[in-house]
Structure formats: C-alpha cells, structure tokens
Amino acid sequence: MLDKNANLENLYKIGTGWVYDTENSKGYIVKRERTSRGYYNGRVIDFIPAFELQKTADGKYNSRIMLTVPAGVLRKAVEMAQLKEKGNLEARKRRYR
Numbered sequence: 001m002l003d004k005n006a007n008l009e010n011l012y013k014i015g016t017g018w019v020y021d022t023e024n025s026k027g028y029i030v031k032r033e034r035t036s037r038g039y040y041n042g043r044v045i046d047f048i049p050a051f052e053l054q055k056t057a058d059g060k061y062n063s064r065i066m067l068t069v070p071a072g073v074l075r076k077a078v079e080m081a082q083l084k085e086k087g088n089l090e091a092r093k094r095r096y097r
Helices: 071-086
Strands: 011-014 018-021 026-034 040-055 061-065
Touching: 011 071, 018 071, 026 071, 040 071, 061 071
Parallel strands: none
Antiparallel strands: 011 018, 018 026, 026 040, 040 061
16 A cells, blocks of 8 residues: 555656655555456556665665565665655656556
C-alpha cells in the first residue's frame, strides 16, 4: 500500500514493475491487473513497499529491504536520491493514476 503522504508526482519508474518515491525514499513493486490470458493489462492495482533508503552520516545510502529486490533497482534508486540531493533530478511529465 502506498503511503498516505506520498505524492504521485514524486514517483519515478525504475525498470519494469518498480517505482521509487523520491520524497519519502521508498521503493515499491507495482502490482498490475492481469487479463484472463495472464497478460498484464497495464492498470495499476497497488504499490507494494519493497525497500527504504536511508542516508548515513558519511554520505552513503543504506537500504532496508522488505522483499526481494534486484540490485539494479537499488542502484538506480540510490542514483535518483543523489540526483535529487544535488537538484539535478528532472521533473516527471506524467503521473500514475
């Protein structure tokens, strides 16, 4: 379930089926609706919390993982957090409905 205070404009897509909330430093698995044949319809049903990033005093990021998360997703989330910290993260043009 997506946090109550989460702003959908702060969710950035990471790969297929993952989003990262830059405001709350949380990563989610995107659960999508399936058709009768088993294909994904594209409609978003839910966001399942998978990990959180926390910045340490020495400037590195630690992750608190709740579900299995690919290393590439964590790497991309850390990259987004660093870009946001520097003010170089581009604003999204679309948002999730």
